Amino acid sequence: MTRYQSLADKISALIREGVLRPNERIPSVRSARRSYDVSPATVLHAYRLLEDRGEIAARPRSGYYVCARPIQQLPQPETLEPRGSAAVVDVNELVFEVLNSIKDLSKVQLGAAFIDPSFFPLKKLARYLGQAGRRIDRNTLVEYLPPGHARLRAQIARRYLDYGCSVRPEEIIITTGALEALYLSLCAVASPGDVVVVESPAFYAQLQALELMHVKAVEIPTHPREGIVLPALAKALRQRRVKACWLMTNFQNPMGFLMAEEKKKELVNLLSRHDVPLIEDDVYEELYFGKEKPKPAKAFDKRGLVLHCSSVSKYLGPGYRVGWAAAGRFATDVERHKWMMSLATCMPAQAAISDHLIGGALNHYLRGLRQALVQQRDDMLASIARHFPKGTSATRPEGGYFLWVELPRSVDALKLHRLALEQEISIAPGPIFSVRRKFNHCIRLNFGYRWSPRSEEAIRTLGRIVGSLL
Numbered sequence: 001m002t003r004y005q006s007l008a009d010k011i012s013a014l015i016r017e018g019v020l021r022p023n024e025r026i027p028s029v030r031s032a033r034r035s036y037d038v039s040p041a042t043v044l045h046a047y048r049l050l051e052d053r054g055e056i057a058a059r060p061r062s063g064y065y066v067c068a069r070p071i072q073q074l075p076q077p078e079t080l081e082p083r084g085s086a087a088v089v090d091v092n093e094l095v096f097e098v099l100n101s102i103k104d105l106s107k108v109q110l111g112a113a114f115i116d117p118s119f120f121p122l123k124k125l126a127r128y129l130g131q132a133g134r135r136i137d138r139n140t141l142v143e144y145l146p147p148g149h150a151r152l153r154a155q156i157a158r159r160y161l162d163y164g165c166s167v168r169p170e171e172i173i174i175t176t177g178a179l180e181a182l183y184l185s186l187c188a189v190a191s192p193g194d195v196v197v198v199e200s201p202a203f204y205a206q207l208q209a210l211e212l213m214h215v216k217a218v219e220i221p222t223h224p225r226e227g228i229v230l231p232a233l234a235k236a237l238r239q240r241r242v243k244a245c246w247l248m249t250n251f252q253n254p255m256g257f258l259m260a261e262e263k264k265k266e267l268v269n270l271l272s273r274h275d276v277p278l279i280e281d282d283v284y285e286e287l288y289f290g291k292e293k294p295k296p297a298k299a300f301d302k303r304g305l306v307l308h309c310s311s312v313s314k315y316l317g318p319g320y321r322v323g324w325a326a327a328g329r330f331a332t333d334v335e336r337h338k339w340m341m342s343l344a345t346c347m348p349a350q351a352a353i354s355d356h357l358i359g360g361a362l363n364h365y366l367r368g369l370r371q372a373l374v375q376q377r378d379d380m381l382a383s384i385a386r387h388f389p390k391g392t393s394a395t396r397p398e399g400g401y402f403l404w405v406e407l408p409r410s411v412d413a414l415k416l417h418r419l420a421l422e423q424e425i426s427i428a429p430g431p432i433f434s435v436r437r438k439f440n441h442c443i444r445l446n447f448g449y450r451w452s453p454r455s456e457e458a459i460r461t462l463g464r465i466v467g468s469l470l
């Protein structure tokens with residue numbers, strides 16, 4: 001047994017014996033290093049192992065804490081679907097069936113794509129919106145036309161710089177949410193009939209965009225914890241003319257993985273060698289649970305080939321519809337498409353979000369939100385461990401708010417979705433994330449809602465239905 005395993009076991013024993021109690025902070029790396037006479041790296045390794053076992057959890061800027069209820073023996077998924085051939089996308093019917101169920105707020109929102117609305121600072125934003133509405137007049141109106149308000153673009157560029165990613169305000173185009181940024185980016189790099197690479201599984205709205213634009217998709221195997229399999233991507237790039245690659249590197253929807261920084265570099269280099277643009281969807285970038293915000297692949301792009309798309313929808317308010325594309329060498333094309341497709345992004349919303357970004361309260365708010373999400377993740381994993389049958393595995397994301405749950409192979413996720421709806425629970429079944437309707441034994445669950453007895457009951461009910469479908 002290595003030193004770090006033995007240290008992890010010692011701390012596990014303290015938790016089991018109640019010396020370290022639920023929600024209690026465990027010794028800092030520095031003090032554990034001194035007490036156990038080991039190196040800081042050994043302590044960190046041991047803490048990561050305990051995190052993987054679900055016994056402790058990191059809280060941003062605060063340290064490591066004992067999980068409320070240990071996540072016992074819930075393994076992490078490993079399934080990789082083999083690569084598909086270039087295929088016409090046809091997912092709309094299925095996706096809309098599921099989206100309709102998400103719109104019904106009386107249901108337990110395990111299938112939703114947003115966090116609990118009670119987190120959003122809506123009152124504050126409404127104040128800013130009112131002020132902005134009064135400020136904008138016919139003389140200032142033009143300032144908000146594409147590429148968007150200069151101050152807002154400068155603030156966004158500044159936030160990139162804060163984590164070592166150099167993006168010029170001139171390459172940023174303000175859009176109506178990240179989804180428009182993604183569509184405009186796709187328009188800038190691909191045309192109907194072209195082939196675009198996607199992850200397998202991938203965010204369903206991405207597949208819908210390809211369907212709408214008549215662009216074919218090649219699904220590349222994607223590991224639930226490590227992201228897209230680069231050798232498979234390299235092979236696809238060698239074998240056919242690929243016009244673009246559309247991926248998530250941070251807290252991917254639906255699996256939640258965070259791609260390692262080295263891998264992001266490799267990805268950018270690989271695409272650069274083939275001169276293939278990368279559309280990078282990074283809407284969960286602010287919802288990281290580790291100490292630092294992870295860099296996007298964009299940070300390693302030297303040739304302007306990455307179109308980085310994001311928004312404030314996932315943490316400030318989806319209704320404001322403020323997003324952007326940092327589009328590198330495609331900025332002019334994206335800006336022109338923005339003019340053609342929707343003229344401009346709502347002007348008072350641009351001003352209100354800009355005012356909010358200036359206020360120092362945003363970082364404080366985000367810290368609280370991240371802490372709440374970590375706790376909710378652990379609560380949901382612990383509940384799944386208690387109520388789901390043997391053979392279930394789930395990812396343990398380090399950011400965002402989605403768990404990817406793999407059920408025993410015999411379970412039909414679409415059937416589960418329909419039966420769960422009868423019990424007033426929405427879920428997102430695996431096949432909506434796949435061109436070839438794979439992942440029919442998988443579901444995506446949202447842990448962005450505040451944990452309550454109703455959540456526990458919903459997971460218990462789901463577990464019971466899963467059991468009945470075995």
Ligand SMILES: Cc1ncc(COP(=O)(O)O)c(C=O)c1O
Nearest residue numbers: 113177178179203253283311313
């Ligand atoms: C991965 C991903 N990208 C983009 C979006 C859309 O973001 P927005 O609401 O800013 O358009 C979502 C929302 O569900 C998402 O999950």
